[in-house]
Amino acid sequence: MGRAPCCSKVGLHRGPWLPREDALLTKYIRDHGEGQWRSLPKRAGLLRCGKSCRLRWMNYLRPDIKRGNITPDEDDLIIRMHSLLGNRWSLIAGRIPGRTDNEIKNYWNTHLCKKLRNQGTDPNTHKKLPDDPAKESEKKKKKRSDKRKKKNRAESESERNRAESEKKILVYLPKPTRVTSLSSIPRTDSTLTLNSINSYSAAASTSKEKEKEVNLEGENQNDDNGFGFFGEMECSSVIPDHGTLEKVYEEYLQLLKVEENHDHDLDSFAESLLA
Incomplete structure (x- = not known):
């Protein structure tokens, strides 16, 4: 069985209290004192619930209620009392004179819980939060x-x-050098290239070898004839024939043609580089 309701709540006023209702409630309590909240509204001439009359008197109309904001000292006291007693707001309010349990409860839920969480402590256990x-x-x-x-x-x-x-x-790159063609140089008998000199020396060596072969053939013939030393003298003083000179001259001309072709290739290569 549950507790019976204090009233039928039919035809009662709801909402904020009027100054006339506050005056009637204070006058009745001064004359008759606190208590008997269920029968108080009919005796005082109020169209309110008994619970509403009690809360209005305890939280707002009592003469010993302390008005104004809660001080930092009261904050510390509320936090210490809550760590010991928990959510027993009436006991906490009894340790703080002039403050009601409802005011302390509302202040705890709206301000102090946020303050403790920002500091890194749990408001329920008062331990450090992970x-x-x-x-x-x-x-x-x-x-x-x-x-x-x-x-x-x-x-x-x-x-x-x-x-x-x-x-x-x-990194220093080499400077470009200008190449001049060899055809611009006047060619004379005195200005011979190395290749021409080498070719001429090779032709001379071949001519000397041919002369030696001729001399050896002459010596063999002289030995057969029995001339001996005089035959050697005669063979060494023999002048080469006109045919051998013509062969040497033809070989020299061929070497010059090869050099001219080589120079022409060099000139074309230089001109391609300059272009």
């Missing part, structure tokens, strides 16, 4: 971003050092 996972993730993200920034800075510094080192190493 780190918030959202805050931990933010911290990890900050650490990762700091590491990435450090890596990027190190990479940028290394790239700058490399660029500076590459700038310090100077």
Whole structure:
């Protein structure tokens, strides 16, 4: 069985109290005192519930109620009493004169709970709260971003050092040289190239070898005839024939033609480079 209701709540006033109702309630309590809240509204001539009359007197109309904001000393006292007694607001209000249990309860739920959570303590157990996972993730993200920034800075510094080192190493390219064609040089008998001299020396050596072969043939013939030393003298003083000179001259002309072709190739190659 539950507790019986204090009234039928039919035809009663609801909402804020009027000054006339406050005056009737205070006058009745001064004359008859507190208590008997169920029968008080009929005796005082009020169209209110007995519970509403009690709360109005205890929280607003009592003469010993302390008005104004709660001080920091009262905050500390409420926090210490709550850590010992919990949510027993009437006992806490009995230790703080002039404050009602309803006022302390409302002040706790609206201000002190937020204050303790911001300080990192649980308002129910008065112990330190564990780190918030959202805050931990933010911290990890900050650490990762700091590491990435450090890596990027190190990479940028290394790239700058490399660029500076590459700038310090100077490479000097060779200057272009102008090549003149050999055809512009006048060719005379005195100005012979090395190739022509070498070819002429080779032709001379071949002619000498031929002369030696001729001399050897002459010596063999003289030995057969029995001339001996006089035959050697005669063979050594023999002048080469006109045919051998013509052969040497023809070989010399062929070598000159080869050199002219070689010079023409060099001239064409130089002209392509200049172009």
